Structures are given as C-alpha cells and as structure tokens.
Amino acid sequence: MTATDRAEGAFRPRVTATDRAEALGPADFAILAVKSYSLVDIAPIVRRCAQQGTTVVPLLNGVETAQRLEQLDVPPVAVIGGLTTVSAVRIAPGVVERRSAFQVVVVGELDGRTSDRVDRIAGAFRDAGADARASDRIEVAWQKFVFLAGVAAACGLARSPIGPLRAAPLGRHLLQRAIEEVVAVARARGIALPDGEVARVMGVIDGLPPGMKPSFLVDLEAGGPTELEILSGAVSRFAEEAGISTPIHDTAAAALAQIN
Numbered sequence: 001m002t003a004t005d006r007a008e009g010a011f012r013p014r015v016t017a018t019d020r021a022e023a024l025g026p027a028d029f030a031i032l033a034v035k036s037y038s039l040v041d042i043a044p045i046v047r048r049c050a051q052q053g054t055t056v057v058p059l060l061n062g063v064e065t066a067q068r069l070e071q072l073d074v075p076p077v078a079v080i081g082g083l084t085t086v087s088a089v090r091i092a093p094g095v096v097e098r099r100s101a102f103q104v105v106v107v108g109e110l111d112g113r114t115s116d117r118v119d120r121i122a123g124a125f126r127d128a129g130a131d132a133r134a135s136d137r138i139e140v141a142w143q144k145f146v147f148l149a150g151v152a153a154a155c156g157l158a159r160s161p162i163g164p165l166r167a168a169p170l171g172r173h174l175l176q177r178a179i180e181e182v183v184a185v186a187r188a189r190g191i192a193l194p195d196g197e198v199a200r201v202m203g204v205i206d207g208l209p210p211g212m213k214p215s216f217l218v219d220l221e222a223g224g225p226t227e228l229e230i231l232s233g234a235v236s237r238f239a240e241e242a243g244i245s246t247p248i249h250d251t252a253a254a255a256l257a258q259i260n
Helices: 037-052 066-072 115-125 140-160 160-165 168-186 197-206 215-222 231-240 248-259
Strands: 001-004 010-011 029-032 055-058 081-085 090-093 095-098 104-108 131-134
Touching: 001 055, 001 066, 010 029, 010 197, 010 231, 037 055, 037 066, 055 066, 055 115, 066 215, 081 140, 095 160, 104 140, 115 131, 131 140, 140 168, 140 215, 140 231, 140 248, 168 197, 168 231, 168 248, 231 248
Parallel strands: 001 095, 029 055, 104 131
Antiparallel strands: 001 010, 081 104, 090 095
C-alpha cells in the first residue's frame, strides 16, 4: 500500500493484510472504514472482531451506522461512536491520496458517557498523527452530517466541485438551502445543534479549496455505487417522519438515484 500527500509526498505504511477472517486475532480496537454500501458485506468480519472483545470504531458517513450494525448482529456493547473529517481518494489499486491538510477523528461512547477505552483510542489516533479527541456530544456526528449531506446534494445535483458552485449566486443559494434542510431535520429529531449552525457550515464551505469535490460526487462521476441512501435519502426519510419539507434533498434522492 502507498499513501500520497501533495505536501508530504509518498510513503509506504507498514500494513499486514489478509482476506481470511479466521486469521484476525483479538485487538484493542478495529477501525471500520468502508463505504456505507459495503457495510453488509463486511458485517461478518465485524461481528467476529466484536465477539473476540475488540472495540469497533466505525468511521462511516451518515448518522445510522450504530443502528445498522446492531441490525447486522454486531453486539452494541462493542461499538462506540466515531467520525473522521478528511479528504482522501483511492487513485489506483493500493494507492491512496490524501487531499486535505486536515485529518480529524472524534470518538465517543454512544450514550454520551466518558470511558477509559474512548480516551485510549483517541490517544492512539493522536499518536499516529491525527487531530483526535474524545467527545460526549452526539451533536458532533450530526454537525458533520449537516455539512456532508448538504454539500453532497448540491454538488451532486450541479455536477460541480465546490468552488464554481459557491461563486454563483444561485449555486450558493442551493448550498445554503441544502444545509438549512438538514439542520431543520436534526432539530426536529431533538438534536441540539448550536444557534448559527447554518452560518458556521457556510463558513466552512467558504474555506474549502475551489476544486474540492465531496466523495459522493467522486463516486457519482466514477459511475459506481454511491452513498445517496444514507445522505439525502436519510434526510428525506427523517423529514417525512417529522412532517417537515426538504425539497432539495427530496429532489437529490429522487434524481440522483437514477444515475446508476
């Protein structure tokens, strides 16, 4: 495996790989970092790790991963909450390119309490060079979801990286409306997002490199499976349950599902 970084160049991390689940022994924790559409396929291996006493740290997009793992018979006690903020793309078999200066990891118990295992896991990520911390706030996962689902819907519908979209008055309006809809859904579900959350996310968007593409758009352009169902699809489902309107995400969920 080769990892590349536009600032630091290429390096080869030491990785031991196997395609045999029975070869995996107990570990302190296992990072689950697949696309959401691959979760069902990887679930038997995740179950095996959990049953051996390994803590599962899911770093998937979306806000339903813990529930999906439980439905796939992964013991809930083995799972903690996790999220990462990084832009990375597999540019060739065995070659991954990091395209962002940031590499943030946040972990926490799903019930919001503090624990030694969460502190140890956050420390391990910091030792590896990530900007990592433990959190007792479930809103953190939703704050990432607000940003990711909003940007994915807008960039996906426009087939555009972030720069040209935010520079056009109607494009910026599309971005803001997509963000506003996810914030409204979060609050309808009892998530205590801070006041001014829409403005905060728009500020983050304004600070992104003009050529940045959300991973959803990268997948869409590649013609393969996408995470539409756990992004705009989830926003649309949550909105229907709450009885509120989300026309941008409804449109994205309907229109972009027809691409692949």
